[in-house]
Amino acid sequence: MEIRVDGRRISAFAGESLAVALAAEGILHLRASPQAGTPRGMFCMMGVCQECVIRVDGRAVNACQEPVRDGMTVISGTLK
């Protein structure tokens, strides 16, 4: 299965967490911290810390809680 991340195609396993699929491709920087804008990545893996917030098909989602779906379009590192 394939997803598009920042214009790039990457392969992923059906149903795995988007945060894990991105990490496998070395994409760790998911959001910028709201005040200082420093890079942040997955931290709690349970939908609580909000450090993994990312844009998927125009919506803001928790990458750790979002199962990968074929063809999803992801923009990393832009949300705060």
Add this chain to the structure above:
Amino acid sequence: MTAQHWTDLLVLGAGPAGASAALAAAEHGMDVVLLDEAADAGGQVFRAPPKSFVVANGKRIDPDFHIGASLRDRLAASRVRKVFERRVWFVAPGFKVSTFGPEGLEFWTAKSVVVASGTYERVVPMPGWTLPGVIGLGAATILLKSQQALPGETTVVAGCGPLVAAVAVGILKAGGKVGAVIDAASPGDWARALPSMAVRPDLLLRGLGWVGRIRLAGVPLLFRHAVVEVRGGDSVTEIMARPVDNQWRPRWDVPARAFQCDALAIGHGLVPAVELTRLLGAEHEFAAERGGWVPKVDEDCRTSEPCLYAAGDCTGISGAAPALLQGRLAGLTAALDDDRMAPEAFAQETSALRRKLQRARTFGAASARLMTPSPGLLDTVTPDTVVCRCEDVTRREIEAAFEAGAADLNQVKAWTRCGMGPCQGRMCGDTAAALAALRLGGREAVGPWTARTPIRPVPMETLIGEYDYEDIPKPAPARR
């Protein structure tokens, strides 16, 4: 249109505690709705792998795999209404609950509620801990067990409590590389816990096997050490560790040791998730050795509020085995109080259960003690260390608020924005309270973090749907 549902008993959280409570109450004829934000039951310990994953030999990666699978089978065969992928974002007394999920916003009304919301991880901050590549120890267990993924190519595993060794061994078993294992406790702390742990020889042996395995793999194993700095540009490349004294204060006079890695899994115990019981008006007390503020419950899991029960680690850190038993007890008590069970039958069914619970708790209490950080560890939070990840608030700013006259945590929050971000203080609340306790004379004086709705962030598009203003529950006034 908003969906409205009614039931006898709402169980919030489908971990071992909530799932057992739901099963027990349903056995006695109650209509039960079991809610969880995860895709299936199991909670943190028995978290189900994604449905599309074929797990060839679950027991190899996780000896507890079958307990979760059997819990899910029993739920499937039961009359419990299983409602997953629902985030509980609002609760109010009189038992009104709102969730959002694939069906959008939904409202639930119930006669009784069992709260089984589990825990959050505690990570005592250090410089650089916000870098991508740093994850919680619990997060690492989720990666390993549910996602079948490694935290990185080379992972340093650090912190305190049984999860440190468990995660290190999990990584080794999965074929990964562990850069170092850094435990704040000393072998003596572990030795003192052993007598209480002897009630579960199986788990004790598993733990000893872990240490053997780490040594066998040639991984540096540092007792009584702490990670004092995380370095890297866009992500972790190196961590620095120092010895700590008997209060876990880093020894700045001893040279630090560097370890190269691309991931750091670190955690300092668990904090009970009590916002649901707080918002529902139950009385709470502070118990450091059980993780922090916990609801007061009687021996049958009743809180101070009628028809409100609590079970599992949200009533104090104790572990999966007690959570299974305590959950069952809570479900039976709810059935008793709803006249679904005769008192004699209740007494009979619970007497063996209580004995087992007592034993399971002895082990749970010993491992919870090992997870409790000593106060000196707060020294890793240097003035420039970010405490509140959401709002980038440093320790210096928090201390400055106190210097300027802040008299409690809520004032610190208002002045610095510490805890005001989207995680609602779940990541920084314990550290901020510990810092406040140094000035205000103890955690009881500081009081619990104020619980507020939304309990989970609600996407705006969910609220701006086809709802009338009346449909949206108004947040309850904040409680202290």
